[in-house]
């Protein structure tokens with residue numbers, strides 16, 4: 023009877039585990055969060071304080087969700103982020119991360135909070151703030167591909183480095199995957215090397231092909247050296263794909279979706 027009960031309890035989990043294992047970071051090491059308010063006189067701070075009255079556990083919880091988007095369990099190679107210095111600052115940027123594990127620094131702009139309030143309204147400020155937080159925390163926990171260049175965005179004279187595309191694309195993919203980027207604004211066009219949301223929405227779309235894609239993709243940056251998008255995609259989807267071929271498939275999906283949206287709804 024006891025055996026039967028155990029079997030009964032575990033069978034559904036095992037079945038679910040065949041394709042998709044729920045992340046179980048049971049012993050997640052929550053980072054210490056040092057919250058620094060450098061803009062106490064600003065309206066942006068007043069708005070932040072009204073929507074997030076207790077920022078330390080709020081940031082810690084999002085750190086765990088980010089880790090669970092990128093890793094399966096606590097025996098994985100999760101960077102040891104011990105401390106996050108998180109500051110609110112009165113500047114005209116949005117948010118940025120500096121440093122690396124074990125100590126990460128992130129600032130968030132009170133001017134950006136004010137602008138979000140103006141353009142999107144109070145209900146969207148929390149959505150936006152969480153979205154930006156998912157993005158920056160991804161930088162704290164994501165892998166860093168080796169042999170794929172450095173953190174170099176595209177310029178007039180040269181293409182971006184794949185390291186940069188991976189870093190910024192994955193951060194926006196994690197944000198989207200966790201429901202904090204409105205991907206209904208996706209349009210066909212651009213290139214997977216564009217980084218940020220163009221790459222991020224593409225990587226997010228690949229979770230339709232493989233629900234574990236983001237974890238597998240992050241893991242390739244630990245396992246493959248020198249790393250490249252093509253090698254990462256082939257290790258996940260097989261030798262017959264290239265990043266270009268998957269991107270082309272994604273473009274066809276976007277074109278089809280747009281055509282369907284244009285069609286008048288049948289009564």
Ligand SMILES: [Zn+2]
Nearest residue numbers: 157161190193
């Ligand atoms: Zn970023």
